[in-house]
Amino acid sequence: MPETIERPYILHMLTATPQMSPFDVNMAADAGYQVIVPYCNVLPNMVANLTQDAIFSRGPKGVSRTGIFIGGRDVMQAADMLDTARKAMVPPFEVSVFADPSGSYTTAAAAVALVERHLGKQHGMELGGKRMLILGGTGAVGRVAAAMAASRGADVTIASHHDRARALGVSAEINERFGIVTNGISVATPDELRGALADAEIVLATAVAGVQVISSDDLAFAKRLLIAADVNAVPPEGIAGVNVMNDGKPIDGVPNAGAVGIGALAIGNVKYQVEHRLFMRMRTGGKPVYLGFPQAFDEAREVAAGLG
Numbered sequence: 001m002p003e004t005i006e007r008p009y010i011l012h013m014l015t016a017t018p019q020m021s022p023f024d025v026n027m028a029a030d031a032g033y034q035v036i037v038p039y040c041n042v043l044p045n046m047v048a049n050l051t052q053d054a055i056f057s058r059g060p061k062g063v064s065r066t067g068i069f070i071g072g073r074d075v076m077q078a079a080d081m082l083d084t085a086r087k088a089m090v091p092p093f094e095v096s097v098f099a100d101p102s103g104s105y106t107t108a109a110a111a112v113a114l115v116e117r118h119l120g121k122q123h124g125m126e127l128g129g130k131r132m133l134i135l136g137g138t139g140a141v142g143r144v145a146a147a148m149a150a151s152r153g154a155d156v157t158i159a160s161h162h163d164r165a166r167a168l169g170v171s172a173e174i175n176e177r178f179g180i181v182t183n184g185i186s187v188a189t190p191d192e193l194r195g196a197l198a199d200a201e202i203v204l205a206t207a208v209a210g211v212q213v214i215s216s217d218d219l220a221f222a223k224r225l226l227i228a229a230d231v232n233a234v235p236p237e238g239i240a241g242v243n244v245m246n247d248g249k250p251i252d253g254v255p256n257a258g259a260v261g262i263g264a265l266a267i268g269n270v271k272y273q274v275e276h277r278l279f280m281r282m283r284t285g286g287k288p289v290y291l292g293f294p295q296a297f298d299e300a301r302e303v304a305a306g307l308g
């Protein structure tokens, strides 16, 4: 009698960078993938061939136990690669694909979903129309968070500590791509930063790890502040007074006593759950799914709602 071997769950992990993220490898294994294969330095024009190489060998039944993950650093390129992989499928030879470059889709989703949650919970307000300043908004997490918040109607300003041209360039890129309206400003000088803080109702810090972008002196200028959220988990605090553990704790030293902070570990907790759920959806959903940042945002809003 022929030996029957249960087919393992296989995840092909593609990245345009020289290395796949160990964080994502761990997450995939913890979601039940048994064979995890990284493919590094993958150019966008290699994605269709790699996808078709992955879908045909296991038969229509085996494809439900096969998945593709897209990592990398470039958030728009990863969205394009996801699209290319989807278009390369030949039904019924079709596998699930999930993109989360640099953790940016799930991290931005978690941050914006928690901001929405605390706006409702602490202030009885919605995101629509709120003025949101994103410091480090030109980076991977920042630009995705900007697109998500703008899609919910927030009045988003992307700030660059480098110069205005960089912020305007990123703003124009995401506006065109997603049909949204965001703005770009410089916060290169203390006066520029403090002027921007004076206008903001929500501040989201998504700058590079280990850098403080708002000091306690700067915070005194944030007179309309409702929520300050920081994704940086590496000391010092990205926003002075917003501890990594904070999840809606009042911030000391701000003019509006009702302003609350959301720290990196509170955001990380939601990010972790979102990424886990998306891997589980791929592996156990029974039909192919394509998971990009709109799906990450929906999932994060669901996780945040479940926090009560």
Ligand SMILES: NC(=O)c1ccc[n+]([C@@H]2O[C@H](COP(=O)([O-])OP(=O)(O)OC[C@H]3O[C@@H](n4cnc5c(N)ncnc54)[C@H](OP(=O)(O)O)[C@@H]3O)[C@@H](O)[C@H]2O)c1
Pocket (backbone or CB within 6 Å): 102, 103, 104, 107, 136, 137, 138, 139, 140, 141, 142, 159, 160, 161, 162, 163, 166, 167, 206, 207, 208, 209, 210, 211, 213, 231, 232, 233, 264, 265, 267, 268, 269, 271
């Ligand atoms: N909590 C979580 O679960 C989680 C998960 C993933 C990532 N993260 C964190 O998310 C943050 C953003 O990650 P990312 O990959 O988006 O970062 P990134 O793209 O490397 O950098 C973000 C932005 O930081 C700004 N920046 C660079 N050097 C700076 C400096 N010296 N001072 C102030 N700003 C500076 C740059 O913008 P400008 O030069 O234009 O200002 C850059 O575009 C990091 O802190 C990362 O550790 C958190």
